[in-house]
Amino acid sequence: xxxxxxxxxxxxxxLAKARGLNWDLVCDxxxxxxxxxxxxxxxLVGMLPPPTLWLGQIGVDPVAxxxxxxxxxxxxxxxIVSGPMPQHWRDLYQAVFVHKLLVGKTKPQSAMLVAxxxxxxxxxxxxxPPGAVTPGQIQQAYNAVLHSGDSGKLALDFATxxxxxxxxxxxxxxxxxxxxxxxxxxxxxxxCRSGTNRGSQQRHPRHHHVFRNWSHRQGLT
Numbered sequence: 053x054x055x056x057x058x059x060x061x062x063x064x065x066x067l068a069k070a071r072g073l074n075w076d077l078v079c080d081x082x083x084x085x086x087x088x089x090x091x092x093x094x095x096l097v098g099m100l101p102p103p104t105l106w107l108g109q110i111g112v113d114p115v116a117x118x119x120x121x122x123x124x125x126x127x128x129x130x131x132i133v134s135g136p137m138p139q140h141w142r143d144l145y146q147a148v149f150v151h152k153l154l155v156g157k158t159k160p161q162s163a164m165l166v167a168x169x170x171x172x173x174x175x176x177x178x179x180x181p182p183g184a185v186t187p188g189q190i191q192q193a194y195n196a197v198l199h200s201g202d203s204g205k206l207a208l209d210f211a212t213x214x215x216x217x218x219x220x221x222x223x224x225x226x227x228x229x230x231x232x233x234x235x236x237x238x239x240x241x242x243x244c245r246s247g248t249n250r251g252s253q254q255r256h257p258r259h260h261h262v263f264r265n266w267s268h269r270q271g272l273t
Contacts, residue, residue, distance in 0.1 A: 083111020
């Protein structure tokens with residue numbers, strides 16, 4: 053296991069326990085967390101409602117999930133069944149909230165924007181743990197997010213998650229994974245299938261091109 057990932061999770065568990073949070077969330081087959089174990093993020097940072105924001109879902113993010121399976125079908129890959137994230141991705145998702153809220157002192161809404169990227173990456177990674185995630189998995193998840201919104205902001209948010217969590221915290225064995233958060237310019241997407249960076253030469257040099265060339269992106273679906 054990646055030592056930085058292990059430390060990141062262990063620290064989060066200690067902080068969560070000190071605040072009375074139940075780490076072992078109970079959920080249904082779609083990842084909806086029970087009322088007894090979900091986390092009240094608003095209360096956790098000492099804010100007063102409304103609104104009250106909860107960590108109440110540890111399943112796949114429906115925003116990008118449909119597009120992800122469309123991409124996989126075009127690549128002759130098996131579709132992914134929705135459900136709770138694997139335990140190692142669930143741990144990372146929860147740890148992001150703990151570190152952002154209790155260490156970084158960010159607001160719940162800001163922490164949620166970052167954490168959502170984990171839910172969007174987890175189904176692509178499947179049984180691959182966060183420390184072993186591949187460039188191809190990053191790119192496939194990015195493209196699913198990219199094609200699921202109208203403005204490109206969700207894709208930029210996803211790239212930010214990869215850069216600030218996996219890269220900056222050194223949680224993955226491969227460094228600088230955010231460079232693979234890039235549009236796929238061919239339907240074959242060999243890098244997504246193999247997990248290599250062979251498609252990296254086809255990415256846009258800057259993420260603001262997602263906005264400037266949005267009509268072009270629509271033509272790549």
